[in-house]
Amino acid sequence: MxxxxxxxxxxxxxxxxxxxxxxxxxxxxxxxxxxxxxxxxxxxxxxxxxxxxxxxxxxxxxxxxxxxxxxxxxxxxxxxxxxxxxxxxxxxxxxxxxxxxxxxxxxxxxxxxxxxxxxxxxxxxxxxxxxxxxxxxxxxxxxxxxxxxxxxxxxxxxxxxxxxxxxxxxxxxxxxxxxxxxxxxxxxxxxxxxxxxxxxxxxxxxxxxxxxxxxxxxxxxxxxxxxxxxxxxxxxxxxxxxxxxxxxxxxxxxxxxxxxxxxxxxxxxxxxxxxxxxxxxxxxxxxxxxxxxxxxxxxxxxxxxxxxxxxxxxxxxxxxxxxxxxxxxxxxxxxxxxxxxxxxxxxxxxIVGRRSRFVKILGLRIDPQQVEVLLDRHGVTAYCVGGTSGEDLVVAARGPVDPVLVRRLVTEGCGLPARAVRVHVLDELPRLPSGKPDHQAIRALAAPAAEPDPPRDLCRLFEDVLGTTGVTPDHSFVRLGGDSLSYVDMSLRLERVLGHLPPDWHTRPIRDLRPVERGRRSLETSVALRAVAIVLIVGTHATLFNVSGGAHLLLGMAGFNFGRFHLTTAGRTERLRHVAAGLGRVAVPSVAWIGAAIVLLGAYEWPSLLLLNSFLGPREGGTGWHFWFVEALVHILVVVTALLAVPAVDRLERRWPFGLPLGIMALGLVTRYDLFDLHPQHHLPSAVRIFWLFAIGWAAAKATTRWHRLVVTAAIAGTVPGYFGDPKREAVVVAGLVLLVWVASLPSTGAVNRIAAVLAGASLYIYLVHWQVYPRLDHHNALLAVVASLAAGIAYAALVTRVQRRLGRRGAAARRPSGGSGPSSPESRTTAGRTRWTWRPRRR
Missing domain, CATH: 3.40.50.12780 (ANL, N-terminal domain)
Structure with missing residues (x-):
């Protein structure tokens, strides 16, 4: 014993x-x-x-x-x-x-x-x-x-x-x-x-x-x-x-x-x-x-x-x-x-394999562990198990990743038809308390759902708005590269189909977006503020009224949307790709409009075309200052993108998502208060003087607790007053940002929602276009000048959106493997000329 x-x-x-x-x-x-x-x-x-x-x-x-x-x-x-x-x-x-x-x-x-x-x-x-x-x-x-x-x-x-x-x-x-x-x-x-x-x-x-x-x-x-x-x-x-x-x-x-x-x-x-x-x-x-x-x-x-x-x-x-x-x-x-x-x-x-995990699917002997290994070689973290029916392989992949790509990799690697591979993209993979894979939970993903999957036309709606193809119920708005410019249009059209939308709809998989009974209408605060801000900008410039501060409010909201849509749990490369795409959606239409204005009207000089007027343009006079907001936004996004490309900064942001923008804001206060007396001797570009406001919006997006919101509110109240020397203007910016921090949505009606969505979605384009519209009408009728400026900007937004969607579909089609017929096509695994995995399961 x-x-x-x-x-x-x-x-x-x-x-x-x-x-x-x-x-x-x-x-x-x-x-x-x-x-x-x-x-x-x-x-x-x-x-x-x-x-x-x-x-x-x-x-x-x-x-x-x-x-x-x-x-x-x-x-x-x-x-x-x-x-x-x-x-x-x-x-x-x-x-x-x-x-x-x-x-x-x-x-x-x-x-x-x-x-x-x-x-x-x-x-x-x-x-x-x-x-x-x-x-x-x-x-x-x-x-x-x-x-x-x-x-x-x-x-x-x-x-x-x-x-x-x-x-x-x-x-x-x-x-x-x-x-x-x-x-x-x-x-x-x-x-x-x-x-x-x-x-x-x-x-x-x-x-x-x-x-x-x-x-x-x-x-x-x-x-x-x-x-x-x-x-x-x-x-x-x-x-x-x-x-x-x-x-x-x-x-x-x-x-x-x-x-x-x-x-x-x-x-x-x-x-x-x-x-x-x-x-x-x-x-x-x-x-x-x-x-x-x-x-x-x-x-x-x-x-x-x-x-x-x-x-x-x-x-x-x-x-x-x-x-x-x-x-x-x-x-x-x-x-x-x-x-x-x-x-x-x-x-x-x-170790080269696992005996007990082999499964036989449609006559093929599959080792799920080897499928996991081979997906890992392609940068996909996943757990795989045989389904309860014995006729499918269930793959749980950690997002963000394209489920269509995962399915294609598996079908090419082990010879299964696409219909036998069920891919589920999850924010976190199911694990036991020990941290090991929870195979029972993964297998349960393939069980028949209590409710049917979202209709195909919901996926097509995402394809239409975002100008892409191959959208599946496992995708979400953020994973598909959605940003603040497409968010408003997407939310408005989804609300028409589904009714009330949850606040986090943009991060949910499409399959989780369900129709709900319509209740009292509400309007997301960020959308309302964008609509109000652009109307204030145009109305003030056209002398219909005098309420300044809209552009600076939009800059703070740009930081808010940056933190909300781009700084997700995606990998660093995916993040940078999304930020770069968002940057392009701001810079390209701006350069196109300014270029047209130069060619047709002789309105601006070449520094404006390059969005460098604040660096290379005249200190005083001229019209180059018209686009200071666009220039500042583009310059800030370029710098922030470069920072996040540094692995250490990327890790720092993930560890301290609220602390990093606060640190950047603190750095920006050096130029906000001109602590080194640089501005009188050196012409500081707008982006250098104002990026603290972008950082405040960014921090607001990452404020997840009451204390976080109190800190952001204190930052707003402590830094905005005194900046313009105009209490009325400062009050507009403070009120808008504080509302953004504390109030997620406002009571509204269907008609107000539709008008606000159109104005908010076209806010950038209205800003670009109104400089060429209102001066031709404000001496006749200020209200007419405002309405015409808004209408022209909305028309330009529609044109740009159509072009972007068409280019997006062409790009998606070009990236799709030749001969492939989509996620359910078993023929996709036999396409010639593609790299194939070297192992093959044995037939029994």
Whole structure:
């Protein structure tokens, strides 16, 4: 019989490390001596009679104490996720003791179960949370695996590892076991690595290590981990799924640059946690390998099948599928991993496929994992599973990505017809609490919907407004490259079809846009303000009234729309493409109109044509100043685009989406207040003097909390007054921007909505055109001059929109592979002359 006291030293030998820190939390530090006292109290609380303990394994001091106390008292632990996720397991296994946030609930004095002496821990198998199937682990399993991990990682007593993974997940639990075994400290937190508070705690605790699954490294890329200064970091570990080889090499190189080691590891719950690791010095040259067996373990590759088989003291006792199985001893001697592997000449093992995930679809044997790998080579992050019908492959791809492209890549790669590939583009891929793919949730995506998909004419409506082709229900307005110029037209036409639109309709997939019963009409504040601002501009210039400030209000709103439509979760390249396209939609029609005015009327000089009058035009006099607003907007967009093209700035914006525009605004205040007295000696272009206002609008778009909105409001109230020396003009700008910050929509009517939408959608073109219209009429009738200017601008907007849509369709047609017939065409996979993937599934 195995002695628990001898087998699990990390649970019973805590006092040996005396006053060294054991658990570091935001609330303070607990030493090993204090932890030993708390664990001892838990041992006494649970008593000497052996019972089955169900523990909600959150990353908390109480959970760690309960886990260690149960092990030290030789009580088998059924570890489940916190928050009620273990209710199904509790019902299936009827634990004697339940420990959760509410405390210790002793259900019976003696166990209702026959518990094998070696049984120490019960964990859900990977991907089966909620299933009654459990992995049975012994004290020897826990001890051996913790010792092996501590040995190859070189864990030292002065190490401090953050709990970046949940404790109920075997990988997260192995971090706890191995570091406590070595007398190292745990930085105990349930914060995500995407949370700034995590890194504050990690730095304050002088963290030396953290662990991650592939999704963790997605988050690290988003928060700019490569640029972080972490002076005490010694090693980073990765397991829980395949990390793309190029990302392995990149993080290994990053670690080499910054002085920490990157360990890629391979394991399964059935092996307690780890079976193999890739020595860090080989990660850059052999990033596709899983490495070598952990100390005390060994591999063999089964002849014929190529399946990887593991042996070692950390191999589980066996599975449990019902309470009676808790009495079983060892039922397996080695672990058949289910992975197909090969052994390289350098002695490193490499996984090449997965036996259990093969699916047969329409006679073809498909490996979903290989489909994921090949999509990854094309820059698409996706999870794939066989559908419930057995006749389709379900692909969940992380957006933004074109589902038509994904479907075509899959059909070309594995020979399936397009009708058998169901692509779903999601903002975030379904994952289990451990961060692993949730294959059941992905498979459920293909289940028949309770409601029918949106009608095809809704997709055609998007194609018509945005001048593109191949729109599917998985697309959204933002993913299709929509911007502020097309937003108004799109929202107006959608409202006619669907009724009331939700505020975030532009980010929702088309399939989620459903007809709703019409209620009270409302008008989005940004649309109303654009319509009012352009009328104020034209009316003031035509002397119908005198209410200035409309152009500066439009500039602030341009920043608002920039943050809203362009700074999405898309990748950096996709973002830059959208910003550049939006820039072109402003600059090209402007240059075209100014060029026509020069040729036909001789109205302007060449600096105006190049939108450089504020740099090269005359200081005073002339008509070049007419287009100062367009020039300022174009110049600001060019500079902001250049900034976001820098990877570090892109990462900074993703990590601090509200803070970055505030910082840019603060920088702009240098020229707003002319702190260096530059303007009298040097002619500062409009964009230099006014870009702080664009940044305020940008920050308003990213203000997601009440405090954010208060900060933006304070910035508006503190910087706009005094700028013009005209309180009335300043009041217009302040009122408009504050309304934009605090009020999402205004009460309206259908007629008002239609008029506002037309004016707002044509605001840029009205601004361009009115300079050539109102001077010819205002001396006759100011109202007529205003109406004629608005009508001419609306007509120019219609012309530009028609041309842009036609060019957009031609461009989409040119990008479409020759011979392809759309997303449902099986012939598209046989098009000649296209690059094809090199592997083919075998027919059976």
């Amino acid at each position: 195995t002695s628990a006291l001898h087998a699990a030293p990390f649970a019973h030998n805590l006092s040996a490390f005396a006053d060294r820190p054991a658990l570091i939390t935001a609330a303070g530090t607990i030493s090993y001596a204090e932890l030993a006292d708390r664990v001892g109290a838990m041992v006494r609380r649970l008593g000497a009679r052996r019972r089955l303990v169900l523990l909600e394994g959150g990353n908390s001091v109480d959970a760690v104490v309960a886990y260690l106390g149960a092990l030290a008292g030789n009580h088998p632990v059924l570890l489940v996720p916190p928050g009620g996720a273990g209710e199904a397991l509790a019902a299936a296994y009827d634990p004697d003791v339940v420990i959760g946030p509410a405390g210790v609930d002793v259900r019976r004095a003696e166990s209702a179960h026959d518990l094998h002496p070696d049984l120490a821990l019960l964990l859900s198998t990977s991907g089966s949370t909620g299933s009654p199937k459990l992995v049975r682990l012994s004290h020897e399993n826990l001890r051996a695996n913790a010792e092996s991990i501590a040995e190859y990682l070189g864990i030292r007593p002065d190490d401090r590892a953050a709990t970046t993974l949940p404790m109920h997940y075997c990988y997260g639990l192995s971090v706890v076991n191995s570091h406590l075994l070595a007398g190292a400290a745990l930085i105990l937190t349930d914060l995500s690595v995407a949370d700034a508070g995590f890194w504050e705690l990690f730095r304050a605790a002088r963290g030396t290590a953290f662990a991650g699954v592939p999704y963790t490294f997605d988050l690290l890329d988003r928060v700019g981990f490569a640029e972080m200064r972490l002076p005490h970091l010694r090693y980073v570990t990765q397991a829980g799924g395949r990390l793309a080889p190029e990302r392995v090499a990149r993080h290994a190189a990053l670690g080499r640059r910054d002085g920490w080691r990157f360990f890629v590891m391979y394991g399964q719950t059935e092996a307690t946690a780890r079976m193999a690791y890739l020595p860090p010095e080989l990660a850059e040259s052999r990033p596709s390998a899983i490495g070598v067996p952990i100390p005390g373990g060994s591999f063999r590759i089964e002849a014929g099948t190529g399946e990887l088989v593991y042996s070692g003291p950390n191999v589980m006792l066996g599975y449990a599928e019902r309470p009676a199985d808790l009495a079983l001893g060892r039922t397996v001697e080695e672990l058949r991993t289910g992975d197909l592997a090969r052994l390289g000449d350098d002695g490193l093992y490499e």
